[in-house]
Amino acid sequence: MTIRAVVFSALICGSAVLCGCPEGYVAPGVRRTEDVVYARAWKRVLVFQQYLERPLLMDIVRPEPIPDEPLPAVVMVHGGSFTGGSKDDDDLVTLAARLARAGYVCFLIDYRLVPEPPPAPADLEIPESILALALPELQLTLLLAAAHAASVDTRAAIRHVRANAEEYGVNPDRIAVLGESAGAFAALAAGYAPPDDFAADEGFPVSEFNAPDTSAGVDSVISLWGNGDHVLDAINPGSPALLLVHGTEDEEPGTPFEGSERLRDAAEAQGVYAVFVPVPGADHGAWRFRIDGENLADKVIAFLDR
16 A cells, blocks of 8 residues: 555544444445545434534545546535435446546535425525425425535535545545536535535534635536526636536426526536537436447546546
8 A cells, every 4th residue: 555545544534533434446446435524514403403513424436546646526416306315326436436447536425404404594595496396385495404505515525625635635626516416406506606605504603624714616517417597697707617417308397408408508608618418318317328429427527537
């Protein structure tokens, strides 16, 4: 094991003392380190009927052995309608392994789900994609809280990766964020919303562990069958590059195919580099396709390697 590998293992295991730090190969040339603490966040603890600060966990999927030069990073956010899903999603782990073999360090995060998070800010603008779900008031309130918290947590993960870039062996100037479905909502918010938005839970203190003074900026955003209506007006000429992948037959109320078309148009209107990959005939969750001989991982790697 190289000196750099020893330092890497010591850092992440030290960060995850409460949770253990199991490691293992997920594919040839790829290592996955599980349950690394990336932030501390306020969660509703029902047995106490109050909010308590709890650790948020991520898995790291990286090339093995670790190269000497810093590698680009990808923060990856799972889907699940803000009510389920996890960093253990098989499709996301498989994609992370492909990215790792291509020279990327991937950080698969868990985030707070319904009904854990504190209420969303009162002035949070409700996206049309969420209003289209026509939910009862209580469900809408819980969903907004979770959508806001997921975006806060995604930005916390980006700050953590940047603050610990040297130890993780990544280039702090090359951090991308990728989300699928509900995770794309959080990834798009993290990538395009103004810096003061989604910075913390309203009315709750921020732990110094969360590196609050570190930038949460990214150079690329990848939305897999998500909806970016909440960031259409936030995109500007200096915004990160954008990759959109979406099935043409996706008719989910919150993530219709037309949502990605609107986001592409907004990016192009601002001169932002944008790649749109419509997947003919696919519905929600277009993990497996082949277009011009390329699959999803090929499209993502080509975009990140640009």
